Amino acid sequence: MSGAMQHGDTILALTNYVFPNDVYVHWSLMIVLYPYITGIVAGAFIVSSLYHVFGIRELQPISRFSLVFALAFLCCATWPLLLHLGHPERALNMFLTPNPTSAMAGFGYIYSAYLILLVHEILFIYRPTMVGLWMNSTGIPRKLYAFLSFYNDNLSDEAMKLDHKIINFLAGLGIPMACILHGYVGFIFGGIKANPLWATPLMPVIFLLSACVSGISGIIFSYILIRKVTGKPIDVTCIRTSLKFLWGFFILDFVFEMLEVFSHFYMSTHHWHVLESLLWGPLYTTYWLLQVKIFSLIPFFLLGAVCLIKFKDRVVLFVAPIVSLMILIQVLLMRWNVVIGGQLMSNSTRGQVSFVPEWLGREGILAAVVVMAAPVVILFLLGKIFPFWMSEEPKDS
């Protein structure tokens, strides 16, 4: 069977001259989700660090939730890669035969180190809660909570001081690690010098900023959603502060995204003509119309208004989830435009392909929906073990 038959469903049309090895979009939907999920993890961790390290007291209500949220997404961060590559049984080979010069393998090491750090930070932050639950439960939950509190029920001042030191150390270490985690993902694209859309040292910076933006939006959206669904009050001061941080990060993110295109345009390097034909060609709708005009400019001004004008609480609570959801979509579109967009132009610089994802299959839309729904399910299950909110802790502890 010819290659075109195998990939036929995903290829719509070729224009001009496309090198044979550029005809197929090999990095498809799963590679769009990979930086998206990783970014949400890094961003959510930074929200928690704003309270734990930088002392932004207003964010205290979501500080613990954002860590568990980060863990839920981190559990699924490798799924898209495993689905894309196939052979998940080979995933751990990179630890058996580590190759320090492999840029691709770098994710395995950075991810693992970050996972270990995040799990430990959560366990230390939750230790008083776990001890309380340990004392108040029976049967299997009792054993689980005892295990999660390291079989130590000592909550004396001395023990808490020690825990606090460890938490500070882990949270402090976690910030550069979260930045490296997502900066690395940007680097993996930015380092591909053969692709003029990707090859820019700005790529890690843009990825990192969009990670912060998606993480904060994810936290705001899920916090409001969970509190509304469970009928609990929402801390509006916390939401207002989060929106301020969201706006700040989004200004930087959006400006850098635009500056990158502007720099290419102004320098008019020999690659500009292919980027121009890409951005105003197959990417026009997803880039200019959706990513820039609808899902960047509208949230940009909405956030500016909410942060600068003193609106009533219910206006803030109405706008916040809408803006967060729009920014979550903006970041997903940005990942799509970078990952898929970069592959829609041929290295001939004279041809383009178009791409429509398949529905079924290992890298289809259905698989993508499952991968994106999995962190939500994991978050729900983690919520059964680690109470998200302080008010739910047993008074006894």
Add this chain to the structure above:
Amino acid sequence: MHNQSRSKYNSHLIKLIVALIVAGGLGYFARQVFMPASMGTYGHYRGDDIVDQLNVPIRLQTNESCFQCHRPIRQIHKEGIHNSVSCEICHGPFGDHIQDGKKVGVLPVKKGKEITQLCLRCHNKVIQARPRKSIKMIGLPEHLEQKGVRVDHTCDQCHMVHDPLLWINQAKRMMGIKEAI
């Protein structure tokens, strides 16, 4: 309060450190057990992989493999201007057609407009990088207009696909036209 706790204030940290050291030791032990035996024999890869790669079935062959059965085409193709073009460029991999000496599938044969698309993959003049001296580059529909044929003609209506100049040269000989093509 938990002042009466029997655990020491730092016992959880000590347990954690011990657990991490044990996990590290187990990891080191697992590496010794699961490391492929031939790893590093020739470089940073599994030495046995060379044998595995040798055993990968070969999909692409030379034109001579095709000509063992397709003898009439052999004569035409070898004498034509396309004699250096591999059969597989237009028809696809040999391995999709023959495996272990047996026919396993039919390779696609382009028809109609598909033939024009196929020819333009190499002969389209918008491909700036092509060496113009060795490959005839054309644009459509100018080429068809210049030759005085209908613009919806496909390439194979004038050019024999296995020897593109065969019919053209025959026609020129019949008409007594002598100039180089």
